[in-house]
Amino acid sequence: MNTVTVRTKLLASMALLVLLMAGAFFTLSRGYLVHQFRQYATTAESEEASQWARVIRFYYTSSGNSWNQTAPILQDLLREQSSEEHGDRTVTGLGPSSGTTKGSRVVNNQSAGGSGVTPPDGSTVQSAHSATNNSSGDQDEQVSRLIVVDSNGHKVLDVTSGDNDAPSAYTSVDTDSVHMVSYPLKIGSQFSGTLYIGDTGPGGLLSMESQVMRSMTFAIVWGMLLATGVALTLGYFLSKRLTNPLHRLSKAILQMGRGDWDVPVNISGRDEVGQLAKAFDQMRDQLRAGEHVRKQLVADVAHELRTPLTILEGQLELVQQGLKSASPETFVPMLDEVIRLSGLVEDLHQLSLADAGQLTLNRQQTDLTDIAQRVVENFSLEAESRQVDLAMHVEGSVDLDKPVGEILGDPHRMTQVLVNLVDNALTHTPSGGSVTVTLSSDADTVTVAVSDTGPGIAPEHLPHVFDRFYRADNNRSRTTGGMGLGLAIAKGFAEAHGGTIEVASTVGVGTTFTVVVPRRPATNL
Amino acid sequence: MAQRILVVDDEQKVLDVIQPFLEREGFQVRTAVDGKRALVLAKEWDPDLIVLDWMLPEISGLDVCRELRKDSKVAIILLTARSDEADRVVGLEIGADDYLVKPFGLRELTARVRAVLRRVQDTQEEPQVLRRGDVSIDVERFKVWRNDQEIQLTPTEFKILLTLAERPGVIYSRLQLSRAAMGTDYLQYERTVDTHISHLRRKMEDDPADPRIIQTVYGVGYRFGEG
Numbered sequence: 020m021n022t023v024t025v026r027t028k029l030l031a032s033m034a035l036l037v038l039l040m041a042g043a044f045f046t047l048s049r050g051y052l053v054h055q056f057r058q059y060a061t062t063a064e065s066e067e068a069s070q071w072a073r074v075i076r077f078y079y080t081s082s083g084n085s086w087n088q089t090a091p092i093l094q095d096l097l098r099e100q101s102s103e104e105h106g107d108r109t110v111t112g113l114g115p116s117s118g119t120t121k122g123s124r125v126v127n128n129q130s131a132g133g134s135g136v137t138p139p140d141g142s143t144v145q146s147a148h149s150a151t152n153n154s155s156g157d158q159d160e161q162v163s164r165l166i167v168v169d170s171n172g173h174k175v176l177d178v179t180s181g182d183n184d185a186p187s188a189y190t191s192v193d194t195d196s197v198h199m200v201s202y203p204l205k206i207g208s209q210f211s212g213t214l215y216i217g218d219t220g221p222g223g224l225l226s227m228e229s230q231v232m233r234s235m236t237f238a239i240v241w242g243m244l245l246a247t248g249v250a251l252t253l254g255y256f257l258s259k260r261l262t263n264p265l266h267r268l269s270k271a272i273l274q275m276g277r278g279d280w281d282v283p284v285n286i287s288g289r290d291e292v293g294q295l296a297k298a299f300d301q302m303r304d305q306l307r308a309g310e311h312v313r314k315q316l317v318a319d320v321a322h323e324l325r326t327p328l329t330i331l332e333g334q335l336e337l338v339q340q341g342l343k344s345a346s347p348e349t350f351v352p353m354l355d356e357v358i359r360l361s362g363l364v365e366d367l368h369q370l371s372l373a374d375a376g377q378l379t380l381n382r383q384q385t386d387l388t389d390i391a392q393r394v395v396e397n398f399s400l401e402a403e404s405r406q407v408d409l410a411m412h413v414e415g416s417v418d419l420d421k422p423v424g425e426i427l428g429d430p431h432r433m434t435q436v437l438v439n440l441v442d443n444a445l446t447h448t449p450s451g452g453s454v455t456v457t458l459s460s461d462a463d464t465v466t467v468a469v470s471d472t473g474p475g476i477a478p479e480h481l482p483h484v485f486d487r488f489y490r491a492d493n494n495r496s497r498t499t500g501g502m503g504l505g506l507a508i509a510k511g512f513a514e515a516h517g518g519t520i521e522v523a524s525t526v527g528v529g530t531t532f533t534v535v536v537p538r539r540p541a542t543n544l
Numbered sequence: 545m546a547q548r549i550l551v552v553d554d555e556q557k558v559l560d561v562i563q564p565f566l567e568r569e570g571f572q573v574r575t576a577v578d579g580k581r582a583l584v585l586a587k588e589w590d591p592d593l594i595v596l597d598w599m600l601p602e603i604s605g606l607d608v609c610r611e612l613r614k615d616s617k618v619a620i621i622l623l624t625a626r627s628d629e630a631d632r633v634v635g636l637e638i639g640a641d642d643y644l645v646k647p648f649g650l651r652e653l654t655a656r657v658r659a660v661l662r663r664v665q666d667t668q669e670e671p672q673v674l675r676r677g678d679v680s681i682d683v684e685r686f687k688v689w690r691n692d693q694e695i696q697l698t699p700t701e702f703k704i705l706l707t708l709a710e711r712p713g714v715i716y717s718r719l720q721l722s723r724a725a726m727g728t729d730y731l732q733y734e735r736t737v738d739t740h741i742s743h744l745r746r747k748m749e750d751d752p753a754d755p756r757i758i759q760t761v762y763g764v765g766y767r768f769g770e771g
């Protein structure tokens with residue numbers, strides 16, 4: 020069998036979940052980090068640019084508004100900064116004049132000790148790399164080039180920190196070849212244009228960023244592998260715990276299908292699987308009981324049918340073989356057997372209707388007292404021949420407006436109930452005993468009790484007396500009782516009326532069957 | 545001397561049909577309707593065989609059987625209304641010699657009674673041979689002769705012939721013959737009896753087109769011709 024087991028599915032879904040979560044975490048955190056980096060870089064750059072703008076403004080004004088005189092100063096400044104950066108990254112003062120201001124003011128960035136550019140007005144220039152110095156030791160970002168373009172688009176200033184050949188490569192402001200930051204430059208009314216600041220290249224922040232990404236990816240991949248491993252191990256044991264009972268259960272079900280009812284499932288626990296096992300056990304018990312009843316029923320029906328058939332066949336054979344004449348009286352007992360068989364078939368039919376809840380009741384005003392009286396009269400000869408005292412009592416009604424036994428019910432079915440009960444009582448009462456039918460009622464119900472002074476029913480048989488074909492005496496015989504269907508039918512008919520039937524018995528004293536029927540059917544029907 | 549058979553069944557009507565039949569077969573028959581009486585009769589009357597119903601009031605047939613087996617080797621045939629395999633096994637295990645499931649035919653009961661008696665009593669009676677005119681049937685060895693000439697028959701043909709020959713003149717239906725020859729499993733093949741009959745006639749009759757030995761009763765069945 021090539022089936023995908025629950026275990027495989029569980030493990031696969033766990034692994035998939037880990038991968039999915041890792042992927043989502045990676046993508047989200049990466050996007051967030053890049054965003055943060057960009058934002059930080061932009062802020063740092065614009066801050067640096069405004070710092071440089073102030074420096075340029077200062078030198079431009081102090082050199083008499085001449086770009087030509089400003090350029091060398093700025094050139095020196097760039098170079099100096101460049102060399103200092105390489106010498107000491109953390110504490111670097113940048114003054115407008117390298118000689119006078121260098122080291123005069125050291126501004127420490129509180130969050131990360133970084134270099135500051137301190138123009139004369141006292142503000143602090145924080146280079147973008149100040150924040151990164153601590154985390155990254157390699158290439159720093161530095162300002163490598165300064166370009167000023169006036170409002171007409173003419174380049175008025177272009178200085179670089181490196182060799183002097185480099186500027187010649189830039190014939191125009193080319194922001195694509197290097198990373199350039201633009202910043203509006205306005206110096207009083209004398210000048211208005213744009214300042215471009217070039218970084219040393221693609222390193223700096225960008226390399227920082229990629230490095231952080233790299234380590235993050237590394238950490239996530241390893242974390243993911245570890246988490247997957249843990250998840251799979253955990254999942255393995257979990258699924259084993261989960262599927263083992265299921266395996267046992269399916270084995271038990273298969274065995275049950277083969278007719279082996281005694282398969283222990285042995286699953287405890289209150290989780291769903293435990294409940295399933297419990298439900299299975301209950302179902303099996305019910306099925307087993309049902310199977311037992313069914314087998315018993317089939318055997319009993321067969322038994323009840325076989326004996327009359329044997330008799331019929333024997334009698335007919337006697338006629339065929341000439342041992343009996345084919346006179347009318349020969350056929351009378353055969354007819355009896357046929358009637359008995361028909362009655363059995365009819366009884367079984369009624370019972371199955373009652374079982375299926377399809378019994379049709381022909382309800383009408385019926386007085387159970389009349390019915391009981393008639394039944395008792397019909398049985399009086401039988402009782403006499405058995406030397407059993409058959410009597411009837413009617414107890415006064417609480418509600419005097421109504422006859423004691425009046426109900427809205429099917430007289431035919433109720434007669435059947437009483438006939439079966441009285442018949443049962445008579446057959447179980449030895450001669451000299453008595454059978455008493457007692458009627459009583461209250462406003463809503465009528466109660467008929469049939470008591471006998473028979474041998475009683477043992478407690479272990481009591482719950483089964485209404486089962487069809489059930490006989491307390493396992494060796495059934497026709498001298499004690501009919502076919503074992505009477506009480507089952509009485510119960511079915513009483514219940515069809517919305518009533519109940521109960522039995523109470525004391526061994527050696529007697530048995531009482533009590534039928535309680537409501538005066539009218541439940542109104543909600 | 546006639547062999548004695550005690551028949552025990554709680555249903556008097558069953559006894560009423562079994563008793564005359566077995567008596568006609570030459571047995572001496574007494575009956576009992578319950579286990580207690582059966583045990584008493586078994587002791588006092590000392591029958592050769594007991595036909596015992598399984599379901600009896602008070603003392604069940606099984607218990608009677610067990611009780612009898614304590615000090616008796618009397619032949620016992622159990623009657624049961626149950627065909628469950630387990631029941632049969634139990635019946636045979638506690639000492640019944642055979643069992644018969646209701647409903648059964650009286651012919652079958654007689655045949656079983658004879659078979660069990662032969663087997664149990666181990667009496668080497670003269671081989672039972674039925675003689676009907678010029679037809680002789682050896683019941684034991686499944687052999688048939690006509691005018692001292694042996695006729696080869698299949699088992700089914702033999703059983704049909706035997707059933708008919710046992711009671712010359714009695715008309716048997718196809719169903720009855722079918723059950724006698726092939727058991728209840730083949731009842732739906734009622735008409736195959738006709739085929740077997742025509743084979744029998746071809747082997748036995750002088751003129752199969754005008755049969756004298758096995759006669760057809762139109763619309764009813766067949767009978768063995770009397771003389």
